[in-house]
Amino acid sequence: MTFDPETTTFLIAGPVRIHPRVLRAMSTPSLNHRGDFFHGVVAEIRELLPQLFGTKGHQVVLTGSGTAGLEAVYAALLPKDGRTLVLTNGNFGERTNEIARRYSSHVTTVSAPWGEPIPVEPVATELAKGDVKAVCVVHNETSVGLANDLAALAPVVKASGALFLIDGISAVAGIPVSIDAWGIDAVVAGSQKGLAAPPGLAMVHLSDRAVAALQPGTFYLDLRAHLKSLEKNDTPWTPAVPLFLALKEALLLLKEEGLATRIERTHRLAEATRNAVDALGLELFPNRRFASDTVTAVKNPPGLGDPEVRKVLERQYNVLVQGGQGALTGKIFRVGHMGIADWPDLLVTFAALERVLSRARGTPATGASLKAIVDRMP
Amino acid sequence: MTFDPETTTFLIAGPVRIHPRVLRAMSTPSLNHRGDFFHGVVAEIRELLPQLFGTKGHQVVLTGSGTAGLEAVYAALLPKDGRTLVLTNGNFGERTNEIARRYSSHVTTVSAPWGEPIPVEPVATELAKGDVKAVCVVHNETSVGLANDLAALAPVVKASGALFLIDGISAVAGIPVSIDAWGIDAVVAGSQKGLAAPPGLAMVHLSDRAVAALQPGTFYLDLRAHLKSLEKNDTPWTPAVPLFLALKEALLLLKEEGLATRIERTHRLAEATRNAVDALGLELFPNRRFASDTVTAVKNPPGLGDPEVRKVLERQYNVLVQGGQGALTGKIFRVGHMGIADWPDLLVTFAALERVLSRARGTPATGASLKAIVDRMP
DSSP states (O other): OOOOTTTOEEOSSSSOOOOHHHHHHTTSOOOOTTSHHHHHHHHHHHHHHHHHHTSOSEEEEEESOHHHHHHHHHHHHSOSSSEEEEEESSHHHHHHHHHHHHHOSOEEEEEOOTTSOOOHHHHHHHHHTSOEEEEEEESEETTTTEEOOHHHHHHHHHHHTOEEEEEOTTTTTTSOOOTTTTTOSEEEEETTSTTOOOSSEEEEEEOHHHHHHOOOOOSTTOHHHHHHHHTTTOOSSOOOHHHHHHHHHHHHHHHHHOHHHHHHHHHHHHHHHHHHHHHTTOOBSSOGGGBOSSEEEEEOOTTOOTTTTHHHHHHHHOEEOEEOOGGGTTTEEEEEOOTTOOHHHHHHHHHHHHHHHHHHHTSOOOOHHHHHHHHHOO | OOOOTTTOEEOSSSSOOOOHHHHHHTTSOOOOTTSHHHHHHHHHHHHHHHHHHTSOSEEEEEESOHHHHHHHHHHHHSOSSSEEEEEESSHHHHHHHHHHHHHOSOEEEEEOOTTSOOOHHHHHHHHHTSOEEEEEEESEETTTTEEOOHHHHHHHHHHHTOEEEEEOTTTTTTSOOOTTTTTOSEEEEETTSTTOOOSSEEEEEEOHHHHHHOOOOOSTTOHHHHHHHHTTTOOSSOOOHHHHHHHHHHHHHHHHHOHHHHHHHHHHHHHHHHHHHHHTTOOBSSOGGGBOSSEEEEEOOTTOOTTTTHHHHHHHHOEEOEEOOGGGTTTEEEEEOOTTOOHHHHHHHHHHHHHHHHHHHTSOOOOHHHHHHHHHOO
């Protein structure tokens, strides 16, 4: 079967499925991005952003991917003199590491094996050595399906006085990000994850002290210029107008559902997915205690790889899940269940998986994974 | 009348009107940007890009506005040691000046009054002083409705050996940009101008020697990373998928019309607009010999400002043209006639202008501007 975007069951780890209301918003004919109509759109987005981040603050929308949001933050906030601590346990932690080294001359890395959370102790040890001005961590490591335990890390970072800078790209609107309680100074969210808008926008939340510490950074992504323009419901450079219209609609959908409800629904879908994985006799890739609620990473069954599992799901059953990245290519598959993903998506995906595995194993399908999903339905 | 994007006659200087085929492309449901379907889209875009730039070369698409494209080029190509020459005669020249100063410690500016072209002699004088490694100029200064004479500037820049870096955002697919003949090393195009795609993408063309000279630049906009990924029909970071789908459709429309035909049609529309301006007894803002073919800047009639002209066009006749920027606010209005703008747009706009001016002046409308347009129709 050739990929048909109109009919595919779409559960990759982002971009995620987009509601037709959001898609339709992009077909609005051209607007003057310096006119009242668009200023009104920006004003509405600004009012809705606290609902995305779960708190008020200094919040901007950048035309660019999540990586643009990360560079905006690191370029503006990493210390030129003091130390930067980067915590990494996956592909996106490595990306943060790489960006951080462009903007900070003294970067120390604390890493954990892929699939294990960042431990608190070595972070505390590094902080105790002094002079750490910023700590960067990926909250939800999409590449390994793991959520780092920010609640545990937050107190030691807070006590050190360092800026706490979070890659929340696949966390925001998917798992709880307690910005105020954890003393987070910057969070980057991506449009195409928990919010279920199209890719191409990054939303950044900044604390008061982060705003006070902003340096020029890059030109296009200069957060000071964006904050200043937003005060007038404007953007410093021409924005991606259709994506802003889609963002507004996706934020309205999120408001209608409620942030807490979306996070709780995502959690139930994640539990159902993990139970279904167990029922199929498959293994989670990450440490189960820290398994992400937005994306479930599953080891390919012994003897089976992408051609036997993921590719059959795609070609024969029109079900799209995601493979592993880097060293995990061919070793895991990942099921995204964030944004507007829902029970029908899981049922279709696991029904197909039952069939694929029963054929590959030469044993009858039991339906156990579907029962596991039904058991977690509200 | 409240602005209605579905029915407005839309002639601002960009974003420009978008063909419904291009708008519809954006409502395609989510794709895996790392899958075969999207790789096919990128491959098709790559094949179509030489048709946008009028020549082959190293060409990339960045998720970001034209300003992102400019920063990508300046960050990667401006000299750390030698001198940078920035030529400026408008608002966008000033922007180039500002970005250049972030990346080059020795920037010299050659400027001309707004409305006048950059003269060759002072450029030659600066180049003769030696050590100039890069020359940056805005080809089509949207802010003042003027096209700089690159054909005249090119030989002296070429003779100096400096890199010739062009802001072609509102020039490409609107006026002739003779990349090879003029020895241009980098051109930045915007999606929302002559190409008539939505805003949010920048296309960059690079010469062989520009590619050889690329430095790391910024992370998100690193041209080396983009070139490397594109070889595999991929992007280094998550692209704005809907905008890429729209870009492909807009490039196909351009191919169907042909680049030369679009530029010629844009030229006829520009001539018609200038003749219509004359017929109304209005004055062009820029030196007529260098008036831009993509946007016509017109002085507000004596005694009349934005509230009496542009705002009446918008509120009473649903016709959207653009005002002046910076020091020109309230002093000029600008009519864009690039991309898929066509005769009906001009007829509606000038019919409304006839009415607005006849009312304001207390004299009957003559229809002379409409006759001027008819006279230039093919």
